[in-house]
Amino acid sequence: MALAIILIIDAIIMPGFFEIRIVEGRLFGxxxxxxxxxxxxxxxxxxxxxVIGSRGIDLSVGSIVAICGAVIAWRINAGDPHxxxxxxxxxxxxxxxxxxxxxxxxxxxxxxxxxxxLMVAGRGIGLLxxxxxxxxxxxxxxxxxxxxxxxxxLYIPTRLFAxxxxxxxxxxxxxxxxxxxxxxAVGGNAAASALAGVNSRLITFAAYVVCxxxxxxxxxxMTADTHTSDPVSIAMFSELDAIxxxxxxxxxxxxxxxxxxxxxxxxxxxxxxxxxxxxSGLPPEYxxxxxxxxxxxxxxxxxxxxxATFGLMFKRDVK
Amino acid sequence: MIFxxxxxxxAMAASLLMSGSALAQTIGFSQVGSEGDWRPAFSQNMRxxxxxxxxxxxxxxxxxxxxxxxxAVRAFIAQGVDAIVVAPVVVTGWESVLQEAKDAEIPVFLVxxxxxxxxxSLYVTRISADFNxxxxxxxxxxxxxxxxxxxxxxxxxxxxxxxxxERKGGFEAVIDQFPAMEIVATQSGDFTTEGGKKVMExxxxxxxxxxxxxxxFAHNDNMQLGAxxxxxxxxxxxxxxxxxxxxDYVPAIEDALEAGDANAxxxxxxxxxxxxxxxxxxxxxxxxxxxxxxVIPSDLHTQ
Numbered sequence: 089m090a091l092a093i094i095l096i097i098d099a100i101i102m103p104g105f106f107e108i109r110i111v112e113g114r115l116f117g118x119x120x121x122x123x124x125x126x127x128x129x130x131x132x133x134x135x136x137x138x139v140i141g142s143r144g145i146d147l148s149v150g151s152i153v154a155i156c157g158a159v160i161a162w163r164i165n166a167g168d169p170h171x172x173x174x175x176x177x178x179x180x181x182x183x184x185x186x187x188x189x190x191x192x193x194x195x196x197x198x199x200x201x202x203x204x205x206l207m208v209a210g211r212g213i214g215l216l217x218x219x220x221x222x223x224x225x226x227x228x229x230x231x232x233x234x235x236x237x238x239x240x241x242l243y244i245p246t247r248l249f250a251x252x253x254x255x256x257x258x259x260x261x262x263x264x265x266x267x268x269x270x271x272x273a274v275g276g277n278a279a280a281s282a283l284a285g286v287n288s289r290l291i292t293f294a295a296y297v298v299c300x301x302x303x304x305x306x307x308x309x310m311t312a313d314t315h316t317s318d319p320v321s322i323a324m325f326s327e328l329d330a331i332x333x334x335x336x337x338x339x340x341x342x343x344x345x346x347x348x349x350x351x352x353x354x355x356x357x358x359x360x361x362x363x364x365x366x367x368s369g370l371p372p373e374y375x376x377x378x379x380x381x382x383x384x385x386x387x388x389x390x391x392x393x394x395x396a397t398f399g400l401m402f403k404r405d406v407k
Numbered sequence: 408m409i410f411x412x413x414x415x416x417x418a419m420a421a422s423l424l425m426s427g428s429a430l431a432q433t434i435g436f437s438q439v440g441s442e443g444d445w446r447p448a449f450s451q452n453m454r455x456x457x458x459x460x461x462x463x464x465x466x467x468x469x470x471x472x473x474x475x476x477x478x479a480v481r482a483f484i485a486q487g488v489d490a491i492v493v494a495p496v497v498v499t500g501w502e503s504v505l506q507e508a509k510d511a512e513i514p515v516f517l518v519x520x521x522x523x524x525x526x527x528s529l530y531v532t533r534i535s536a537d538f539n540x541x542x543x544x545x546x547x548x549x550x551x552x553x554x555x556x557x558x559x560x561x562x563x564x565x566x567x568x569x570x571x572x573e574r575k576g577g578f579e580a581v582i583d584q585f586p587a588m589e590i591v592a593t594q595s596g597d598f599t600t601e602g603g604k605k606v607m608e609x610x611x612x613x614x615x616x617x618x619x620x621x622x623x624f625a626h627n628d629n630m631q632l633g634a635x636x637x638x639x640x641x642x643x644x645x646x647x648x649x650x651x652x653x654x655d656y657v658p659a660i661e662d663a664l665e666a667g668d669a670n671a672x673x674x675x676x677x678x679x680x681x682x683x684x685x686x687x688x689x690x691x692x693x694x695x696x697x698x699x700x701x702v703i704p705s706d707l708h709t710q
Contacts, residue, residue: 321598
């Protein structure tokens with residue numbers, strides 16, 4: 089609903105907003121742009137949804153993106169086969185996820201603090217990897233990775249297929265195996281599910297590993313987009329957008345629920361908003377305020393208390 | 408060991424001073440830190456060119472902290488250096504330490520950022536590039552290239568940052584002179600390649616494939632490089648269909664200029680030692696009132 093409202097406002101402020109053409113062998117238009125640009129946020133948010141479902145949070149996703157970018161630039165410049173580099177990048181994300189999982193599930197550290205460690209250190213690790221071989225924001229050329237990020241198949245951007253594949257894989261994992269149920273059980277009530285025989289530590293660990301994986305996938309797409317590793321600024325504040333997408337998707341930060349489809353809608357709302365601000369012609373000083381106001385409005389729509397209050401007012405008006 | 412060499416060099420400097428020779432001046436340099444690409448290159452250049460001018464440079468890295476910087480300046484005063492160079496971390500809080508330097512009769516020179524002090528005589532001069540001038544140069548080049556008729560899209564730096572405000576100000580000051588030049592769209596790309604690419608993608612949509620747009624002005628090269636990628640992906644020819652002008656002159660934009668994807672870039676010099684040392688050495692030889700700001704000239708590079 090919020091997504092629909094934003095799109096309608098866009099159509100009013102910019103005639104031709106929904107126009108889609110074929111340029112350079114792919115679809116081209118604002119709506120395609122929103123889908124296209126929402127992919128990294130959506131990927132990160134999917135992993136975040138699972139971690140939040142386990143009653144955790146992962147602040148380190150932006151740093152994982154930065155580390156992946158540095159790994160990609162490093163290994164490609166070292167001359168490895170590009171498919172292998174792709175797996176290295178995903179592996180780096182999984183290792184980061186294992187680290188977070190170990191701190192949270194193994195040592196029992198509060199998730200917000202445990203993942204804060206990698207959030208702070210991650211961009212430094214990225215810079216270290218870059219400086220290992222003397223690169224300052226090194227760039228690279230890779231047909232495979234850039235094709236996956238900015239290329240297109242049958243007029244449709246390749247990254248949409250990649251995102252759909254990850255989404256489908258996660259959906260299978262969460263909804264067609266017991267893992268999803270276990271994560272929601274652990275998030276809902278860890279003690280009760282442990283008594284029921286669920287290995288809650290292992291489940292929590294798994295949630296962070298999945299989140300590391302999706303962040304790494306987003307990292308591949310974002311890094312290949314500009315084919316430059318820029319650990320200091322890439323995916324800055326993406327953890328906040330991801331958490332926001334999960335919350336707009338209707339999940340509660342107190343855990344117990346995973347809504348994959350709604351999380352993707354949440355990511356689309358955020359990106360639709362960002363794109364609208366960019367094309368609206370408003371001075372950039374207003375960007376953050378407008379974003380905050382719209383988010384407030386969306387959450388307001390979702391709030392049962394607010395709805396109830398409005399409902400009462402409406403009734404009084406009728407009388 | 409280190410103590411001994413310091414002692415020896417101070418002793419040497421002292422003896423040279425006593426003999427009236429200005430060959431080996433000791434200069435203390437307090438640098439902000441080592442963030443980004445530009446600042447380490449700047450520090451490196453200050454160290455390297457010190458030898459060419461026969462300067463014994465004492466380098467202190469403040470790691471972005473003002474209290475570290477104040478401590479370094481006080482140490483320089485205690486060591487009795489001939490001059491102190493400061494690249495201030497922040498503009499405020501300098502009165503007392505500058506007064507101490509003045510009482511010790513050690514001249515202080517500012518490089519890079521400015522300081523806010525009520526008594527301007529506390530420092531000799533500020534030697535630095537002028538962001539405003541960089542914007543003016545970009546605007547002047549564009550005015551000449553487009554013969555004063557141009558619709559421009561602008562990629563701003565981080566909202567509220569000094570280079571973004573000053574470069575925009577300088578650029579607008581020039582194009583305002585030409586009634587047929589105007590900025591039709593402006594957004595912040597946060598000084599990053601990623602940001603520049605996203606903003607340009609949106610501009611391409613909102614201006615119907617940059618129809619009637621004659622130029623893209625970016626507050627730094629990284630954003631312009633992102634814009635070049637976005638334009639290519641939309642089937643446009645940056646550098647041909649649209650004039651591309653930006654600031655910094657980083658190695659990647661040199662390649663883009665060579666390939667014809669960019670048209671002009673204003674250089675933010677990191678090799679500034681050759682502008683800074685002569686001013687200081689001349690002053691030490693013959694102290695006189697200097698302008699409070701000596702601008703390091705900016706070069707504009709084209710294809």
